[in-house]
Amino acid sequence: MNFDQLILLLWKIYQVQKRTPVLTILELLLPAILSIILLPIRQMINTDDLVNNTVYDAFNLEDFDNNFVIYKNSTFGYYPNTSQITNEIIKTFKTEAQMVEYLCSDLTYHLFGIGVLDDRFENFTYQLRFPHSPRYQDPVNEWKEWKTHQIFPKFETLGPRDKSSKYGGAPGYYTEGFLAVQKAIDFAVINLFDKQINDVEIFLKRFPYGPYVHDNFVVILIAVLPYILQLSFIFTVIFTAKSIVQEKETGLKEGMKLMGMKSGIYWLSWYLKAMLSLIPSLIVMVVCFKLKLTLNNGAQASIIDRSDSFVLALLLFLYASSLTTFILMCTSFFKKSNSASTGTAIIYILSFMPHIYLSLNYAKLNSFTKICACFVNNLAMCLGVHIVSILEGIGLGANFSNISQGVYADENFSLLHVMVIMVINNFVHLLVLYYIDNVYPGDFGISKPWNFFCNSKNLKSIYKKIDYDNTQTPSCFFEDESIYSSKNIGIQLKNQLNGKIVKSVNNLSLNVYEGQITALLGHNGAGKSTTLSMITGNLEPDFGNVLIYNNDIVENCQNARSYMNT
Numbered sequence: 001m002n003f004d005q006l007i008l009l010l011w012k013i014y015q016v017q018k019r020t021p022v023l024t025i026l027e028l029l030l031p032a033i034l035s036i037i038l039l040p041i042r043q044m045i046n047t048d049d050l051v052n053n054t055v056y057d058a059f060n061l062e063d064f065d066n067n068f069v070i071y072k073n074s075t076f077g078y079y080p081n082t083s084q085i086t087n088e089i090i091k092t093f094k095t096e097a098q099m100v101e102y103l104c105s106d107l108t109y110h111l112f113g114i115g116v117l118d119d120r121f122e123n124f125t126y127q128l129r130f131p132h133s134p135r136y137q138d139p140v141n142e143w144k145e146w147k148t149h150q151i152f153p154k155f156e157t158l159g160p161r162d163k164s165s166k167y168g169g170a171p172g173y174y175t176e177g178f179l180a181v182q183k184a185i186d187f188a189v190i191n192l193f194d195k196q197i198n199d200v201e202i203f204l205k206r207f208p209y210g211p212y213v214h215d216n217f218v219v220i221l222i223a224v225l226p227y228i229l230q231l232s233f234i235f236t237v238i239f240t241a242k243s244i245v246q247e248k249e250t251g252l253k254e255g256m257k258l259m260g261m262k263s264g265i266y267w268l269s270w271y272l273k274a275m276l277s278l279i280p281s282l283i284v285m286v287v288c289f290k291l292k293l294t295l296n297n298g299a300q301a302s303i304i305d306r307s308d309s310f311v312l313a314l315l316l317f318l319y320a321s322s323l324t325t326f327i328l329m330c331t332s333f334f335k336k337s338n339s340a341s342t343g344t345a346i347i348y349i350l351s352f353m354p355h356i357y358l359s360l361n362y363a364k365l366n367s368f369t370k371i372c373a374c375f376v377n378n379l380a381m382c383l384g385v386h387i388v389s390i391l392e393g394i395g396l397g398a399n400f401s402n403i404s405q406g407v408y409a410d411e412n413f414s415l416l417h418v419m420v421i422m423v424i425n426n427f428v429h430l431l432v433l434y435y436i437d438n439v440y441p442g443d444f445g446i447s448k449p450w451n452f453f454c455n456s457k458n459l460k461s462i463y464k465k466i467d468y469d470n471t472q473t474p475s476c477f478f479e480d481e482s483i484y485s486s487k488n489i490g491i492q493l494k495n496q497l498n499g500k501i502v503k504s505v506n507n508l509s510l511n512v513y514e515g516q517i518t519a520l521l522g523h524n525g526a527g528k529s530t531t532l533s534m535i536t537g538n539l540e541p542d543f544g545n546v547l548i549y550n551n552d553i554v555e556n557c558q559n560a561r562s563y564m565n566t
Contacts, residue, residue, distance in 0.1 A: 002265055009261070009269035016243065017273075023239055031232035031281035035288040038228065038303050041220065046297040048214040050159070056166045056206035059174075061183055124189055128181060146171045150363050151410060157218050157393040160209040168206060179204070215301065218393035222359065225389070226382040229319070230352050232281065237327055237348050238341045240274050244331040245340035254444040254538050258561055267328055267433065274324040282316045306397025307388055315388070315398075315415070318422040319381045325429035326377045332436035335443055348378070355382040362386060367406075367413040374421040375428070384418040391415075444538045446557045505530050508544075537561060 017024055130146070162169020173179050183202060247253045253266065289304040289312060304312060330347055334340035358365065358373060359382065374380040388398045390407040404416040438448045505527040512518045520528040533539040535546055537557045546553040548560035 002262065005261055005265045006269055006272075009256075009266060010272065013243075013269060013273045020239075023235070027235045027239060027277055028280060030235055032284040032288075034228045034232050035285045038224070039288060039291070039293060042217060042301065042303050043293050043295055045215075045217045045220070046295050047217075047299045047301050048297075049211075049299065050214060051211045053211065054160055054163065054209040056208070058203040058205040059166060061174075061179055061202040061204055126185065128178065130176060130178060151408065157215070158212040158395045159214050160206070166206060174204075212395065215305075215393075217301075217303075218389055221304070221392065222386060222389040225385050226352075226355055226359075229316075229381060229385065230349075230378060232285070233278065233320075233323060234345065234348070236274060236277055237323070238345050240270070240277075240324075240327050241331050241334075241344035242337045242341035244270055244328070245334050246337040248331075248442045248444070249335060249337050251444040251538060254441075257445075258536050258538070258564060260562070263437065267430075270328060271324055274327065275320065278320040278324070279317075282313065282320060285316060286313045304388065304392060304397075306392055306395065308397065308399040311398050311400065311403060311415075312388070315384050315419060318419055319377070319384070322377050322380070322422045322425040322429065325426045325433070329429040329433045329436075332433050332440065351376050352378040352382070354379060358382060359386060363408070367411065367417075370413045371417060371421065374418055375425060377422075377425055377429075380418050380422050380425065384415060384422075387415045387418065444533075446537050446540050446554050505534070505541075536564065 167174040256266065257263065286309060290302050290309050292300050292302050295301055326348075327344060330344040331340055334343055354373065354376070355378065358370075358379060362370075362383075370383060374383060387407055391398045391402065394407075396402055398415055402414075403419075404414050406412050406414050435453070438452060439450055441447055508527070508531065510531075520531060522528050530539065534541045535548075535553070537546075537553045537560065540554060546560075549563050551560040551563070553560045
């Protein structure tokens, strides 16, 4: 029976879909078009296969860098002989905290600060405090810092960082004078014991890097792919939300439930419809992402070159599934189809916006923050793509051997976390859908109390029964029902009232017996349709009761309706 209902509902959706061929084509083609756009971009960006080791020359840490404005063997003369000038040039502080506070709050330029933590020579320790922003940064990029909180770059790629610099590149421990100050202090302390220490030369040399494949497309992948995926499914979000709420708005959904359709089968049919629309697009995406292309320099590469195809397809499938349940959940909050399509699209886009912050600060965020972000469907997709891109950048790619490993050495958050939370998101979305759909069914249907899941008594119904003033109606308006005493009452209406401002049905009582054909007569606006809607459960009475074989249509709608469609 359930399977027959499912097939019938899918057939109904298919018939409706046939009437909008243009929208159907847009829904299927947009993901393919956006994926294909990446192919020529991939071809324009070459990969360089560097087969030789990258080796750097050593440099002598004899003095400050030439750009560092400190004049060797310079003497400052001043008059008169007072300590006021030296106190302005060199300031002393009692504690490290006072020094750091002064360096951070004062607007004048400071070269550096030195804090001695332990002045015993057997365990001499100190700290250096340089300006927050390195001196040799472009003024436009003054926000750049030493980045001591990061172990790896934001966008890690194969190859040495700042390949052309033998000094190690930004933030510039050599060019900023950090190494020279460190050497000067160490030599000054050692010189107290050994006067010959100044004759020692210190050379530094960058660690060599082995052969690697240099590919700048990884940076584009991190920046562009999340937007491609989000835009690819925007039509599916809009059209699916509008179609579902349109059935709620017109009463079609409640009409099918009256004929015996189960709510679970109804939502399953829409889930399958959306997934059947998304799966062909996902297949095209995976094919485009893994298609080997000949680059301008003759090398072979694909958009996502090193990741396993099945892992990539699984990630996209889980995202599509959680996206579908997200759409179903959003539709439960709307009563009008136009507002549903607009509202769901806005929620869908807004839920993507924090991706910019997450992407720029991925290395700073802890695992708990990333896990919490994954419960927002679009952010889970963005973090998954970010992890895949980083794994591509370091030459590993996402595969089953590293799916549970963090992309950084000190990180526990992995692609497996993203996938598991996407599965959990499905159940969270469905749970919210189940609750809102029962408590807020729209203009048609019987709403349940907010705490219906606790199996508590419907206090609203009890309130209606107690407070209503049951004014006695003259018996001349009622038929003598004693002649039907041998028959069962199939439908019983007691003190029906509907309409808070205009009472379309007021104090109506009626018994409908088995084996009888009952007709409701009256002029336009007399309340015939309203009465039938209350009997079938499409409208909830403001007062009174509707009993179908002693099953209250408000408190036990499903059992009451089961007698109507037999």
